[in-house]
Amino acid sequence: MFLGSSFASSKESLTSSFASSSDVADLTIANAVFDEIYSTVNLTPITETDFKIPAIWGFDTRLHALFQDNLYGGNVSFTESIVESIRIKKKVNGDKKFKTIYEKSITSNEDFEIELMDYYEPVGTVEYAYVPVISGGENSYITNRIESFFDSYFICEKDISYPMILDTGFEKKLTQKTSLIELLGREKPVILKGGRVRYYTGDVSCTFIELTKDGWQTHTSWDYRNGIYNFLTNGKPKILKDYFGNIYMVAVTSGDISEESDHYEHVNTKFSVTECGSAYDPGDLYDNGFINADIDR
Amino acid sequence: MHAIIHPIEPFDSSIGTNINFTWQGNQIFKVRCLIKDNSTGDVVYDQTISTMKQSYLLPPDSTLKNGGYYIAYLSVIDVDGVESSFSNIGTPFYCYQTPKFHLSIKPGDVIKTSAYQTELTYAQAENELLDYYSITLYTYQKTELLTSGNLYNTDSLTYLISGLENAKQYYIRATGKTLHNMTLDTGYILFTVSYTEAQIFNPLELNNRAELGAIEIKSNITSTVGIPEKEVTYIDHQFADLRSNSVTYDIGFEVKGDFTKAFLFYKPVRNARIIRFTDGGKHYVNIFYREGTLSDSNGEKAFFELQAETSGVKYILFSNYVTFPDTNQQFLLHLNRIGNAYEINASVVNQTERR
Numbered sequence: 001m002f003l004g005s006s007f008a009s010s011k012e013s014l015t016s017s018f019a020s021s022s023d024v025a026d027l028t029i030a031n032a033v034f035d036e037i038y039s040t041v042n043l044t045p046i047t048e049t050d051f052k053i054p055a056i057w058g059f060d061t062r063l064h065a066l067f068q069d070n071l072y073g074g075n076v077s078f079t080e081s082i083v084e085s086i087r088i089k090k091k092v093n094g095d096k097k098f099k100t101i102y103e104k105s106i107t108s109n110e111d112f113e114i115e116l117m118d119y120y121e122p123v124g125t126v127e128y129a130y131v132p133v134i135s136g137g138e139n140s141y142i143t144n145r146i147e148s149f150f151d152s153y154f155i156c157e158k159d160i161s162y163p164m165i166l167d168t169g170f171e172k173k174l175t176q177k178t179s180l181i182e183l184l185g186r187e188k189p190v191i192l193k194g195g196r197v198r199y200y201t202g203d204v205s206c207t208f209i210e211l212t213k214d215g216w217q218t219h220t221s222w223d224y225r226n227g228i229y230n231f232l233t234n235g236k237p238k239i240l241k242d243y244f245g246n247i248y249m250v251a252v253t254s255g256d257i258s259e260e261s262d263h264y265e266h267v268n269t270k271f272s273v274t275e276c277g278s279a280y281d282p283g284d285l286y287d288n289g290f291i292n293a294d295i296d297r
Numbered sequence: 298m299h300a301i302i303h304p305i306e307p308f309d310s311s312i313g314t315n316i317n318f319t320w321q322g323n324q325i326f327k328v329r330c331l332i333k334d335n336s337t338g339d340v341v342y343d344q345t346i347s348t349m350k351q352s353y354l355l356p357p358d359s360t361l362k363n364g365g366y367y368i369a370y371l372s373v374i375d376v377d378g379v380e381s382s383f384s385n386i387g388t389p390f391y392c393y394q395t396p397k398f399h400l401s402i403k404p405g406d407v408i409k410t411s412a413y414q415t416e417l418t419y420a421q422a423e424n425e426l427l428d429y430y431s432i433t434l435y436t437y438q439k440t441e442l443l444t445s446g447n448l449y450n451t452d453s454l455t456y457l458i459s460g461l462e463n464a465k466q467y468y469i470r471a472t473g474k475t476l477h478n479m480t481l482d483t484g485y486i487l488f489t490v491s492y493t494e495a496q497i498f499n500p501l502e503l504n505n506r507a508e509l510g511a512i513e514i515k516s517n518i519t520s521t522v523g524i525p526e527k528e529v530t531y532i533d534h535q536f537a538d539l540r541s542n543s544v545t546y547d548i549g550f551e552v553k554g555d556f557t558k559a560f561l562f563y564k565p566v567r568n569a570r571i572i573r574f575t576d577g578g579k580h581y582v583n584i585f586y587r588e589g590t591l592s593d594s595n596g597e598k599a600f601f602e603l604q605a606e607t608s609g610v611k612y613i614l615f616s617n618y619v620t621f622p623d624t625n626q627q628f629l630l631h632l633n634r635i636g637n638a639y640e641i642n643a644s645v646v647n648q649t650e651r652r
Contacts, residue, residue, distance in 0.1 A: 030543030
């Protein structure tokens with residue numbers, strides 16, 4: 001304090017104080033004819049003489065309004081007041097259409113933010129689309145694509161996946177029903193295919209040890225295995241996929257989850273699975289609780 | 298015995314059509330076609346042609362009118378000149394002018410993105426409505442890649458084709474039916490995809506998480522719209538006239554930390570506050586437009602005054618002086634905040650310099 005004035009920032013301070021660096025929450029423009037306004041957190045030096053507003057929206061862009069007959073300032077031309085819900089759609093190799101894997105209703109602006117893990121994608125090119133639903137109809141798609149790859153088997157459920165890396169085996173067979181009838185007066189038998197039955201069954205074996213960034217957690221593998229056994233016996237269908245591109249919706253069908261061991265920290269687990277649906281079919285995925293949207297059945 | 302006429306699809310009378318029928322009597326030598334106007338019952342066409350086939354070629358000069366509803370009767374004449382009877386009930390059909398049915402992609406077009414929103418144009422002179430349409434994408438070998446299926450919502454005739462690979466050629470084709478069953482087809486349209494680089498920023502961010510065997514999906518959506526004080530007048534579809542109005546960006550807009558802001562505008566109101574932003578509470582920044590002759594301004598100039606108020610204390614900063622913009626010029630105001638200090642720079646740029 002100096003003669004009733006302080007140096008710290010206040011109405012009575014002697015020095016001109018700095019401005020606040022608090023966050024900016026709103027922006028108002030007025031009293032001119034505006035062409036374009038732009039806000040970014042990527043600092044551009046003021047000395048830059050030929051500064052131009054970038055045409056492309058970037059990760060740092062916070063606002064960019066062009067006033068082309070509207071007042072939109074974001075990177076999309078919709079707001080929470082008109083969008084009923086957002087759908088995430090997926091298309092993998094071989095699909096002819098995008099299939100909805102997730103739907104979220106929109107009540108506030110924050111609801112547009114989506115963070116999602118998709119565990120049910122095979123190896124290969126996968127396309128995703130972000131689709132706003134406006135008055136019941138799907139608006140323009142925002143799409144992106146990615147090359148999906150991984151290098152082990154995975155067994156997963158909604159929001160959880162276990163890699164199968166060590167001593168992994170998956171011996172499968174494809175089942176169908178046929179019968180053979182030998183008729184009198186006919187040299188060759190008649191083969192009948194009974195029904196549409198066609199599914200895979202298989203025996204899975206794997207040494208389950210957790211791999212963290214510190215390496216293989218062999219000492220705690222008993223606990224990790226117990227967790228996996230709870231997962232395998234919870235009665236819910238699983239997605240089993242390999243690193244070639246196969247993906248199956250399976251249920252654990254063996255009566256026993258058996259273990260073979262030549263060392264107390266090297267335990268090989270065995271169980272059997274049977275295909276119970278199509279991992280590509282949104283109807284099957286929904287019915288078995290893998291996805292929350294039942295739109296593209 | 299009489300000939301049984303197959304259903305006749307609507308056709309353009311200036312093109313004509315083939316009327317197919319089934320006949321189980323003697324070998325056909327001639328076919329007579331009689332067409333009546335459905336509303337009046339008058340015979341508008343009565344011609345016999347020589348043919349041995351079970352079809353009658355209705356020529357373009359049949360004098361039928363597009364938009365009309367007609368009934369066709371056929372009789373068959375054999376080698377001895379014996380004519381069969383007409384069927385009691387004729388086959389009705391419509392004539393419509395060939396509709397305009399085009400895709401936004403023309404043969405030989407080059408598409409510069411991996412995903413493209415195709416638009417379909419449909420128009421018909423007699424207002425025959427479109428019942429449904431379907432858009433299909435094929436590889437160069439004409440293997441089907443992607444199809445919209447039959448879309449019955451004909452309010453917006455669009456379909457997104459995606460997954461287009463760079464430097465490849467594709468065919469696209471749209472088909473459809475009108476309400477009265479007229480077949481529409483654009484045929485196969487060949488186009489080329491060529492894009493130089495993948496867009497770095499995408500509102501839909503995808504990351505391959507190989508260790509989890511999963512794809513992480515994140516949205517980078519910024520949805521914000523300015524709330525006007527009153528209805529905004531736009532000039533030339535690219536300027537918002539706010540000379541006696543204001544627009545506020547609030548929901549969906551947030552800036553944390555240091556930032557750059559830029560404003561392009563013209564005709565600011567003298568001594569008026571043109572820009573204001575706040576933290577939603579007591580802290581605010583106002584920018585005023587000033588004009589004047591100052592000791593160091595070298596004549597009358599324009600400049601901007603920034604006032605930042607924090608806890609009742611004002612921080613004031615003036616921009617450089619700039620000359621007044623010409624009619625085809627505008628102000629570019631460049632504003633930085635670094636830590637808790639501001640920088641402000643004004644310049645005059647041509648309006649045409651913008652995109």
